[in-house]
Amino acid sequence: MIVKVKKTAISLVTGDITLQKTDAIVNAANSGLMGGSGVDGAIHRAGGPAILEECKKIVAEQGRLPAGKAVITSGGNLAARYVIHTVGPVWRGGNDNEAEILASAYLESLRLAEKRNLTCISFPSISTGAYGYPLKAAAAVAVAAVVKFAEEEAVSIKEIVFVLFGEVAYSEYARALEKISQQRYF
Numbered sequence: 001m002i003v004k005v006k007k008t009a010i011s012l013v014t015g016d017i018t019l020q021k022t023d024a025i026v027n028a029a030n031s032g033l034m035g036g037s038g039v040d041g042a043i044h045r046a047g048g049p050a051i052l053e054e055c056k057k058i059v060a061e062q063g064r065l066p067a068g069k070a071v072i073t074s075g076g077n078l079a080a081r082y083v084i085h086t087v088g089p090v091w092r093g094g095n096d097n098e099a100e101i102l103a104s105a106y107l108e109s110l111r112l113a114e115k116r117n118l119t120c121i122s123f124p125s126i127s128t129g130a131y132g133y134p135l136k137a138a139a140a141v142a143v144a145a146v147v148k149f150a151e152e153e154a155v156s157i158k159e160i161v162f163v164l165f166g167e168v169a170y171s172e173y174a175r176a177l178e179k180i181s182q183q184r185y186f
């Protein structure tokens with residue numbers, strides 16, 4: 001599924017984000033930036049040790065990465081040139097600023113990509129694995145954040161891809177993207 005928002009194409013695919021050939025892929029990291037389970041583990045395994053070395057340097061210089069923020073490293077052995085590491089919120093029931101923090105994780109990642117003049121970027125479904133964010137709610141926040149960015153801030157970014165790990169995630173994101181495109185005129 002592809003929706004064009006101004007000059008940016010927002011698309012949904014199913015698959016493994018480590019195989020994406022976009023300029024950057026986004027990692028749903030944790031604050032320690034030391035790798036972990038889920039998509040984080042998959043990216044470090046596929047990308048090799050250079051990414052972890054850069055992450056360690058970043059943490060040594062600026063401390064742990066707060067939820068909602070993002071940093072960038074090289075892509076190591078990946079096809080993508082860069083990995084943007086962001087930290088989503090842990091789901092605590094929905095009254096702990098989870099939606100704002102999740103939106104910020106997407107927006108800060110996109111802003112970093114813009115700073116490097118990148119044209120295409122891939123996202124996983126941040127926070128919906130180990131961090132427990134309900135998929136439907138996360139999809140609505142993710143899609144709204146990306147659409148807002150495309151409408152208001154995108155200059156170099158021409159393609160934003162959500163790489164969903166399976167059909168269930170794909171259909172929730174498709175529903176969210178359909179809903180938002182019916183509500184707005186791009």
Ligand code: ADP
Nearest residue numbers: 016017028038039042124127128129130131165
């Ligand atoms: P978080 O800690 O932010 O919840 P997880 O990695 O546990 O991060 O899960 C985030 C999402 O990434 C989940 O929906 C999970 O199914 C998905 N995921 C796991 N591995 C991959 C992969 N290789 N490519 C794309 N998505 C993945």
